[in-house]
Amino acid sequence: MVEAFMALVHRAGEWIASMPEVLDLIEKWWKVAAAVFLLSLYFRDFARCYRLLRVMRRGRDGDDRLSVVLTILRIAVPRFPDILNRELFERVRMRVEHEMFPPTPQIDLARFQSPTSRKLRTVPGEEAGAQRVKLYLAALAKWKRGLPKIYKGDPTIKVANAAEVNAHFAEMDRYFDVLHDFGVEEDGKYFICPIEIDRGFITPLHLLTGLLIEFNQKWGNVLSAFNRDANQAIRALGASGGDIREIQMFIYTCWLLWGPSIPVCGCERSDARFRSIQYGFGDENNSLEVVGAATRIDPLMKELIEKTKRHIASATEPGKRDAVRLPMALPVTVRGRLRLSDTIGLDPRDTNALPNTALTSWKGGADRRPVLYISTIKAGKGASAYESVNVGEISLEEGAVRSKYYSAYLWIAFVMMEEQGGAFIPLSQTRDGKSRPWTDLVPFFEHGNLADAESLAYGKAQLAIKVAEALVRVTEALPEDTRTRFVFACSIDDPGCNGGGEPLFAGWQGGALVRDLVRARIEALAAQGDPAYAKLLASGVVIFEPDGAAWRAAHAYSACALPDHVARHYHTMDEEAVLEG
Incomplete structure (x- = not known):
């Protein structure tokens, strides 16, 4: 009886070995089963990841349950040690942050979408538009191929200009609301991934948005x-x-x-260890706040204006250089970590470090806005209770000024x-x-x-x-x-x-x-x-x-x-x- 059973097992093994596709299937299912087993051990992290992705993808491609689960598995399966170290949620957050800023189409995609599906199609007589659609799809495919690399390589989110950050404000708002619901405290105030904004203008002003939104509401x-x-x-x-x-x-x-912009000053109301200055694209209402330690912002702004003065003077006739005119805003690239203004001021670290003018403007829901930190406020070990940590930079746009x-x-x-x-x-x-x-x-x-x-x-x-x-x-x-x-x-x-x-x-x-x-x-x-x-x-x-x-x-x-x-x-x-x- 035993010999007959062993013979049966042997023949079954030979049959499976003769069919490599069956072996591949078993291997794949084994990995999935192992992943599901480990995920069940860490169900809380998996559940948070699932909910975060579902909420953030609402109304977009990949918002169905299966796509969300598969995305989490693709992040988790190759990185079992990360799951064991409870890093899955952090990785999913990185994915979500990148998904907020896909390539921006330079055309109205609705005109090229099929009425029965979300797929893009060509439209007769719209050759120029079709070419832009093609370029957009190529950029989108390249962006998607790069997503798996953010965990081991450079996690920086690349954005074309400051206006695009404001365009995704509703998604950022939703993201931080979910993190708040999960009870994510310190790490839930900022993006995990740094963001680099290629084009925009920096100026030592503060946008007084106030009534712009209040008028719409009241x-x-x-x-x-x-x-x-x-x-x-x-x-x-x-x-x-x-x-x-x-x-x-x-x-x-x-x-x-x-919403006019007011100049940033150094008097009692505005002077603080941290500065808040304006960075925008096109118009002051397409701006966000750049926040950093005063010891960092002040010399950076001085260096920018002095460098610009030298550049303009070098292209000016020698006898006219004393009358060189300077602008009030300069084109720069900015890199830092995003957060929303309404999370600022709830922490004594923020209240003690930031200027009163900014804190007053940012209070309440009416004036919520994105804030880009090039320095963050962290608990310190020295004489000061808190210290600043550099997490970004401001630099003049390379090459010729584009605008x-x-x-x-x-x-x-x-x-x-x-x-x-x-x-x-x-x-x-x-x-x-x-x-x-x-x-x-x-x-x-x-x-x-x-x-x-x-x-x-x-x-x-x-x-x-x-x-x-x-x-x-x-x-x-x-x-x-x-x-x-x-x-x-x-x-x-x-x-x-x-x-x-x-x-x-x-x-x-x-x-x-x-x-x-x-x-x-x-x-x-x-x-x-x-x-x-x-x-x-x-x-x-x-x-x-x-x-x-x-x-x-x-x-x-x-x-x-x-x-x-x-x-x-x-x-x-x-x-x-x-x-x-």
Whole structure:
């Protein structure tokens, strides 16, 4: 009986050996079975990986259950030791981070998709489009082939420009929400993989996004607040006070609606161990924040502007090099680690290290934005409780500059005050003693190009003409014995808080300050005999160089204070909407 059984086993072995495809099948199934067994031992990690992939792939290719399981197995099977070391979830996170940034098609793919499937097809008469589809598919195939290499080679995510990062904000938001649900703490705040953004412009500004999103969410509240503030009577403005108030509230609201950028300064409100500066592509609203240790950011920015100055001077006639014009934004490549702003400020390490202006802007869901760290804040062992660790870099784009276009609001703001016996009181406080700073600030703005020195100079000159004319018209509308003053508060190239001292980022102001251009325009026309400008100059209504009491009063409206004013505006807007409702 035993001999018969052994003979049967022997013949079965010979039969299997004669069929190599059966051996391959057994070997494959054995690997799968072994993988499933190990995964069952570490079901929690597998379950987290599965859920993360399903959530992140929702609505995309590969979002079905089988594809998700196969992706996890392809990551896990060749790396059993990693599974044993509980590294599977980390590897899947790396995969998810890369899948957020596939190659971007340079064409509307919907026009080339089959109506019955997601597959791309050619369209008759669209040869150029068909060629772009072909190039996109080739880039996509190359990108997919490179995904398995991210675990052993360079894990860096490569992105074409800063706008593409913002385009994937919703996916990043979903990603960090899932990590939060899983209870992933320290490692869940940042991307695991570094990201390198090839093209963008760096500038020492901070985007004051605020109302741009708030308007979309709360049009009713905003319009009610606008009407309420615009209808406030201010005795000091005289008979034309209603018109002036209406204009002030309109231009202030419009200015904030599109999100201006304020200069980064080194005063008490903004100075910190870490800096936050702007990096964008195309326009300031297509920007993200770059954060790094001040000891790293400051010398990097100085080196960038000095190198640019040398490059421009070398191509300028020797006799004209003293008049070299510089832009306010430079093309750079940036590498760092991504996180979202609403995870910042919850940790005392962030609160103690980051500038108050940034923390105030980033509070709440309305101003969530991507933040790219080139230095991270880690627990330290030395005298300081925390230390910075370099995780990225900023470098000028190699070769010729590909673009000289980065648009933003060029702006200057004055604060309306009443002079009373040497004291300067914001107009909102002269009505009922209550401060409403957003009703005191009068901004003037012009869209300009920060990346090109000549375009920037032209934009500033146009803004100066506009502001000078507006100030003349306002002065004409005021009573002869007016005590109203328009005191310079701040501008895109001057935070207004350093009292004429050296700016934090010297050389990045883009030539002559807007304030000086406005004053020069008024003085020139007054000298030419224009009576309206002569009257404005003699009236003392406009104060370009506030000092003493005027400076102390205007300091509360400097650029670094604007995030606080905007936050307070939101709060008041919501409170009054509840009272009216």
